[in-house]
Amino acid sequence: MILDRSRDIGEFVPEKDDDLIICRCEEITKGEIRRAVHEGMWTMTEVRRYLRTGMGLCQGKTCGRNVKAIIAKELGVKPVQLEDCRARGPARPVEMGTFGDETEACIEE
Amino acid sequence: MVRYDLIIVGAGPAGLSAAIIAAKQGVRTAVFDENERPGGQLFKQIHKFFGSREHRAKVRGFRIGEQLLEEARECGVEVHLNATVMGLYDKKEVLVMADGETHHFKADAIILATGARENFIPFAGWTLPGVMGAGAAQTMVNLHGVQPGSRVLMVGTGNVGLVVSYQLMQAGIQVEALIDAAPRVGGYGVHAAKLARLGVPFYLSHTIVKAEGTDKVTGAVIAQVDEKFQPIPGTEKHFDVDTICMAVGLSPMSELPAMAGCQMEDKGGAVPKVDACGETSIPGIFAAGDAAGIEEASSAMITGQIAGIAAARRLGYVDEEMFEAETDRLRASLQKLHEGMFSPQNRGRNDFTETDEGYPISQSLLHKGYMEDQEITRYPGAVSGKSGVHPVIECSQNIPCDPCQDACKFGCIRVGDEITRLPCVNEEAKCTGCGLCVASCSGQAIFLVDETYDEEHAAVTLPYEFLPYPQAGDKGVALGRDGREVCEAEVVSLKINKAMDQTALLTIKVPREMAMTARFFKKKEA
Ligand SMILES: Cc1cc2nc3c(=O)[nH]c(=O)nc-3n(C[C@H](O)[C@H](O)[C@H](O)COP(=O)(O)OP(=O)(O)OC[C@H]3O[C@@H](n4cnc5c(N)ncnc54)[C@H](O)[C@@H]3O)c2cc1C
Numbered sequence: 034m035i036l037d038r039s040r041d042i043g044e045f046v047p048e049k050d051d052d053l054i055i056c057r058c059e060e061i062t063k064g065e066i067r068r069a070v071h072e073g074m075w076t077m078t079e080v081r082r083y084l085r086t087g088m089g090l091c092q093g094k095t096c097g098r099n100v101k102a103i104i105a106k107e108l109g110v111k112p113v114q115l116e117d118c119r120a121r122g123p124a125r126p127v128e129m130g131t132f133g134d135e136t137e138a139c140i141e142e
Numbered sequence: 143m144v145r146y147d148l149i150i151v152g153a154g155p156a157g158l159s160a161a162i163i164a165a166k167q168g169v170r171t172a173v174f175d176e177n178e179r180p181g182g183q184l185f186k187q188i189h190k191f192f193g194s195r196e197h198r199a200k201v202r203g204f205r206i207g208e209q210l211l212e213e214a215r216e217c218g219v220e221v222h223l224n225a226t227v228m229g230l231y232d233k234k235e236v237l238v239m240a241d242g243e244t245h246h247f248k249a250d251a252i253i254l255a256t257g258a259r260e261n262f263i264p265f266a267g268w269t270l271p272g273v274m275g276a277g278a279a280q281t282m283v284n285l286h287g288v289q290p291g292s293r294v295l296m297v298g299t300g301n302v303g304l305v306v307s308y309q310l311m312q313a314g315i316q317v318e319a320l321i322d323a324a325p326r327v328g329g330y331g332v333h334a335a336k337l338a339r340l341g342v343p344f345y346l347s348h349t350i351v352k353a354e355g356t357d358k359v360t361g362a363v364i365a366q367v368d369e370k371f372q373p374i375p376g377t378e379k380h381f382d383v384d385t386i387c388m389a390v391g392l393s394p395m396s397e398l399p400a401m402a403g404c405q406m407e408d409k410g411g412a413v414p415k416v417d418a419c420g421e422t423s424i425p426g427i428f429a430a431g432d433a434a435g436i437e438e439a440s441s442a443m444i445t446g447q448i449a450g451i452a453a454a455r456r457l458g459y460v461d462e463e464m465f466e467a468e469t470d471r472l473r474a475s476l477q478k479l480h481e482g483m484f485s486p487q488n489r490g491r492n493d494f495t496e497t498d499e500g501y502p503i504s505q506s507l508l509h510k511g512y513m514e515d516q517e518i519t520r521y522p523g524a525v526s527g528k529s530g531v532h533p534v535i536e537c538s539q540n541i542p543c544d545p546c547q548d549a550c551k552f553g554c555i556r557v558g559d560e561i562t563r564l565p566c567v568n569e570e571a572k573c574t575g576c577g578l579c580v581a582s583c584s585g586q587a588i589f590l591v592d593e594t595y596d597e598e599h600a601a602v603t604l605p606y607e608f609l610p611y612p613q614a615g616d617k618g619v620a621l622g623r624d625g626r627e628v629c630e631a632e633v634v635s636l637k638i639n640k641a642m643d644q645t646a647l648l649t650i651k652v653p654r655e656m657a658m659t660a661r662f663f664k665k666k667e668a
């Protein structure tokens with residue numbers, strides 16, 4: 034039901050706090066997220082790929098809930114009805130040099 | 143690749159408790175935690191805990207952390223600190239980053255005890271330096287000895303908001319106000335009352351509208367909200383603060399179980415679906431503590447133990463009979479914490495008007511953070527008009543807590559086996575004025591009153607946890623439960639010993655008619 038993309042969610046209506054930053058790591062505003070929904074991004078994952086919400090240093094730990102609430106409100110559903118983004122490793126920010134350094138020593142220690 | 147029987151992620155109360163019980167059964171156990179200090183949230187909790195003796199009540203949180211770490215080391219648990227678990231993959235493979243390197247480990251069972259993170263609500267100016275999580279502020283003052291600012295607005299009146307506000311005041315920081323969008327204080331009344339008598343005001347049904355400032359917070363604007371939690375224009379109030387702390391709830395940290403493919407559900411945030419032992423949909427992967435659903439450290443220690451013993455059974459270290467006996471014991475202990483108006487099943491409810499015993503709940507406590515003078519003697523812990531020294535217990539909600547009854551060796555105080563019952567004073571028993579109940583009360587809710595101290599004066603003994611300590615002979619004013627100056631007061635004595643564990647007993651002398659009113663002392667500035 035939620036993802037029935039033929040459903041009419043109405044026009045994008047500007048709100049006065051649209052310039053409020055929601056994802057502070059990637060500096061994405063409330064208005065950008067709301068607009069993305071109207072541009073067809075109806076899931077957390079789609080919005081993430083479209084705008085990079087939750088892809089910064091905190092990996093969505095601060096903004097995830099708030100992004101979800103905004104998408105849900107725009108779609109007229111409850112936040113619990115939306116799925117979280119797919120969780121993937123690494124669970125914390127890590128330098129590529131460390132992450133990619135899969136030497137024998139590390140694996141066989 | 144190193145193998146263990148059991149790998150536990152998170153060295154908080156849940157993870158360490160799980161490790162201890164499993165290792166005692168011979169399970170080869172390793173715990174990984176990304177912090178440099180073990181204990182999870184406990185390491186910054188300098189207050190005395192609630193619960194019963196079996197839940198380590200009346201012990202300060204960080205000491206519980208130290209005790210758990212020592213027990214874990216004693217029974218051979220390998221605790222790896224500064225070790226971040228980056229991934230949990232197929233066949234229980236764990237990827238750990240430590241010392242700038244990645245390491246792979248495998249185990250036959252995994253317990254995820256990763257705790258929770260703080261929620262944030264966005265508002266105008268929320269990204270300014272000076273807006274921070276209450277937990278972050280608590281880490282700064284209690285762990286690093288750094289003041290986050292000099293004047294704070296606390297958003298949220300749950301136990302986290304109340305406890306952190308008090309600790310900020312102890313660190314010499316002025317908390318200007320606590321606000322909450324809900325119409326009632328969310329946390330324990332005893333925690334709220336500690337702040338109210340310092341003069342900190344509560345604004346219920348209020349939200350934060352704006353953080354002011356260009357490079358950092360220089361002020362905050364709040365406004366009253368309507369039933370739909372929308373700010374009502376014209377009700378704005380301004381505060382000169384340099385710090386805004388957010389204590390608006392916690393969300394479980396659930397990336398690892400989601401990544402491993404455990405079935406998830408939403409319980410105020412995503413958590414893995416677990417059975418009665420904390421086992422997820424993937425056999426051998428367990429979740430415990432806040433990671434399985436937000437509660438508290440006391441219950442995290444028990445859910446951790448349940449997961450630990452269940453993992454030991456799955457690994458073949460524990461037989462069925464012992465498993466049943468242990469889990470029965472642990473569930474009974476957990477149930478004791480789960481009674482009363484603040485239990486997890488009552489979360490979000492704020493329609494209680496009476497205690498379990500049928501006493502009316504103080505509305506003033508819920509709306510202003512303190513009980514009115516005339517309400518105190520309604521409850522079974524407070525009598526007035528007695529001669530000689532006697533305890534006055536201002537504990538009026540069904541919270542899971544009973545150190546007061548253990549403290550009194552003379553039988554003056556009774557809670558009973560159901561620890562959420564209100565403490566009662568036994569008027570038959572003779573109080574010696576030893577003060578142990580005052581120092582043991584985790585809620586700082588017990589006062590000793592002697593209405594016949596001398597011809598004109600009453601003596602009031604109160605718990606005091608601020609430095610520098612006042613000294614006998616110091617003159618000043620007594621504050622009422624609402625923090626207002628009510629009369630002149632003089633310090634009669636200040637007692638502190640090891641058993642009191644840093645809670646000093648301050649005895650002040652006040653005009654006799656103020657015996658049931660004076661509840662804090664402020665020294666006159668020289
Ligand atoms: C301000 C405040 C006051 C509180 N007061 C009380 C109180 O008075 N009484 C009470 O009972 N409870 C209290 N609580 C609640 C209590 O602290 C928590 O419920 C409890 O700590 C949860 O225990 P836990 O073991 O589940 O998680 P935590 O204590 O949060 O421990 C989890 C640990 O896992 C680590 N971790 C997470 N992810 C990873 C990873 N990927 N790799 C490695 N390590 C990881 C974390 O760094 C952390 O050290 C309070 C909480 C707060 C915030």
Ligand code: SF4
Pocket residue numbers: 532533549550551552553554555572573574575576577578579580590
């Ligand atoms: S002061 Fe001592 S004797 Fe009196 S009630 Fe408290 S613990 Fe009991």
Ligand code: SF4
Pocket residue numbers: 332535536537543544545546547557565582583584585586587588
């Ligand atoms: S009076 Fe007793 S039950 Fe109430 S907070 Fe104090 S110790 Fe706990």
